[in-house]
Amino acid sequence: MKGVYTALGVEYPVLLDIPIIQAKPLKPETSVSGATTPVFDGTMVEEEWATAAVYQGAEGAPVQAFLYGMDQENLYLRFDLAQPLSANHTIEVYLNAAGDENKQMSTLEMTPLVAAATRMIEIKPGEAAASLYLSDGASWFPQDEKVGQLAVAGNSVGFSAPKSILGEADSGTVVPTQVVFDGAVQISTAAPLGIQYFSFEPLTSLLRVEDPEGDDFGPGTYTYPTDGVFKPGDFDLTFFELSTDRDNLYFTFGVKAEITNGWNSPSGFSVQTFDVYIDKDPGAATGARMLLPGRNAALAPENGWDIALWIEGWTPQVIVLDADGLPVNYTEATSAMKVYVDNSQNAVVASIPAKFFGEGEPAEWAFAVSLLGQEGYPADGVWRVRDVNQKAEAYRFGGAPADNNHTRIIDLLIPDGAEVSQQDALSAYPSSASPVDGKGPDDFAIVPMLSVESVK
Secondary structure (H helix, E strand, O other), rough: OHHHHHHHHOOOOHHHHHOOOOOOOOOOOOOOOOOOOOOOOOOHHHHHHOOOEEEEOOOOOOOOEEEEEEEEEEEEEEEEEEEOOOOOEEEEEEOOOOOOOOOOEEEOOEEEEEEEEOOOEEOOOOOOOOEEEEEOOOEEEEOOOOOOOOEEEEOOOEEEEEEHEEOOOOOOOOOEEEEEEEEEOOOOOOOOEEEOOOOOOOOOOEEEEEEOOOOOOOOOOOOOOOOOOOOOOOOOEEEEEEEOOOOOOEOOOOOOOOOOOOOOOOOOOOOOOEEEEOOOOOOOOOOOOOOOOOOOEEEOOOEEEEEEEEEEOOEEEEEOOOOOOOOEOOOOHHHOOEEEEEOOOOOOEEEHHHHOOOOOOOOEEEEEEEEEEEOOOOOOOOOOOOOOOOEEEOEEEEEEOOOOOOOOEEEEEEOOOOOOOOHHHHHHHOOOOOOOOOOOOOOOOEEOEEHHHHOO
16 A cells, blocks of 8 residues: 555555554563562562563663563553663653554654554653653654653662553553663564553452363363474363452463463464353253353253353354354453453453343352363364364364264363262263264263352
8 A cells, every 4th residue: 555655656644654463462471470569769679570570681682671560550660771771861662552543653763663652651861750652643742741650770770650551451451562772672673562451459259160180181081182282281271260340250261281372363372262151040941051062062951051151262252042042142242351361370361241141149150161172163063162083183182982972172170079070071971973963962961060059
């Protein structure tokens, strides 16, 4: 498009400098592990930054490390420099703040940025606060009032400001960030860094279930696909927690292996799919018994799910039943759902406004939770989960029996000491080589449900 303007001898709009596909923010070498609340008193106490995320700079670079952390109210940034910040030197932090529209690809000095930015924090030596610049899409404009608080201790510079400086961010939002020292981009010139927003608001835990480690084998025989993108422990569910801040419900899924994003999904994880099935009136035999298409599993006759969560990197959805009892996307709830990786817990989190769950107390509901392999090219009739064959292949699990109705579930949330083990639950079904079309709930493995009362 820029070429068309140039060929016509017309100056092109600056927004055409912004790539259609933006580079994804890099993950820090050390992730946020909890709230950070340093005291700005002229010293940099390492213990106060122990929970912060850390990006390491290149050897000999002016910025040796960039750290960020936050608590309920404030964002904290720290820059460890090769030399003390002295006159005529400037640190600039460029943010692509959530909700901002006017973006540009150049610094205050009009040198290229790695990615688009909408706000800039300017830090100069000898000042008690920073300057804030906003972009109109072509130029940077300083705001009248200074922002935040600055502190200097030796080669380190600290900055604190209300978290609103990140824009309209909420839990899980990653704000692309670039650190510039004396006009040169630091840490990475290939992709922006990322400041992940954490609310650290107190949550009330409604249900937490620990799952045994090392049971990522379905009915006891399944093996991982052989391609290197699948790491040991990728499908080993370690815990599930349901919590609330009154306005939202948070569904958290812990995984044994470090959560990575080998296929670059927008949600920060690639190979896993997490399902949650919610029975709001357990024991009443209402709702759907069959799990989502392709799971090849069902609930017991006395149970049935009313709402389900299908959590994966690309097409996460809240699912309800239509008038014919078939699963459909609850589009309004899906649009409001946020799915992200919480590196501090090595967990995937889905947050959904509580209003979409209707009446009732979550503490009285029953839940079934499973972990499967995400699949972008699923078999016919299967909702994007990976097949399990008799023998593992590059992108297929192995260890399945020679039938068509074995489950695709790799790990099922069942705590130690439960009446029914995962192996028994997933292997107890009438094996059949005939097509699954037309089969009913009792032709598949029966998945037990858990409740607050059942796990006490």
